[in-house]
Amino acid sequence: MAQTLEAMRRRIDTAEDLYGVVRVMKALAAASVRQYETAVESLVAYNDTIEAGLQIVLRRHPEAIPAQTEPGPRAVVIVFGSDQGMCGSFNEQVADHALAQMARPEMQADLTVLVIGERAVGRLEDAGCRIGGRFPVPGSLPGVVAAVNEVLLAVEGLRFREGIDRFILVHHRPVAPAGSRPGTQQLLPLDPAWLAGLARKDWQSRTLPGFTMAGRPLFSALIRQHLFVALYRAFTESLASENASRLASMHAAEKNIQNHLSELSLHYHQGRQQAITEEMLDIIAGFETLTEKDARAAG
Secondary structure, X not given: OHHHHHHHHHHHHHHHHHHHHHHHHHHHXXXXXXXXXXXXXXXXXXXXXXXXXXXXXXXHOHHHXXXXXXXXXXXXXXXXXXXOOOOOOHHHHHHHHHHHHHOOHHHOOEEEEEEEOXXXXXXXXXXXXXXXXXXXXXXXXXXXXXXXXXHHHHHHHHHHHHOOOOEEEEEEEEEOOOEEEEEEEEEEOOOHHHXXXXXXXXXXXXXXXXXXXXXXXXXXXXXXXXXXXXXXXXXXXXXXXXXXXXXXXXXXXXXXXXXHHXXXXXXXXXXXXXXXXXXXXXXXXXXXXXXXXXXXXXX
């Protein structure tokens, strides 16, 4: 019995240590979710500024709006997964969504897949996808800018070296109150209707701003910033969703450990009580035996 109780005590200690780790990971995930959500919110004003700049340039240079063209025979799908585990079915969901998008009739082309995060690669490779590049997931918010620039360089290389003109983003987006859902966004080509709508949009003040830079270079610079914002939002929304999934997983793990600890503690206390009872019975039996011996000796 003593050995059994000692083994149960070790199991309780291990479960309590694991419970502490889960609580720390839960707190870190909750803080990260809010951090990345704040980063997404901060993009709104910056994106509005870029669109305002495009609006002014296109009012003066409407010829910069590209004509509507049929998509080329090649396309690139950029899938955002994770490098770390313990985030539920996060990677499976985004990989399945990407595969479903690639199976659509309008996507029947020569497809190349770029993957952010190693944990989404296996499922895509098993489905026969051609992985054209792998990128690490930034470990913190300051690392997102470098990650965006790395992906942008890859996009520009595929555009100008290989003539690919269609780029699709597939990533998780946060969904209220604390979930996420994979979605799709076309990064390139730009939608001519969207640009034409910006050119026709009424300016919100009486004074139209001007610019001295040549129209074409300014338009190109603003488009690069637009692509940067789109990728930055994809990274931060994916990271916020990943941490929300991890938070949910840690919450479930915390409840399971609590239940397991309650069961272990109950069995441990029952075992201790049984051991104490057995010891008391042994003492009483020994006392009675001694009493009987003393009685026989006295008789």
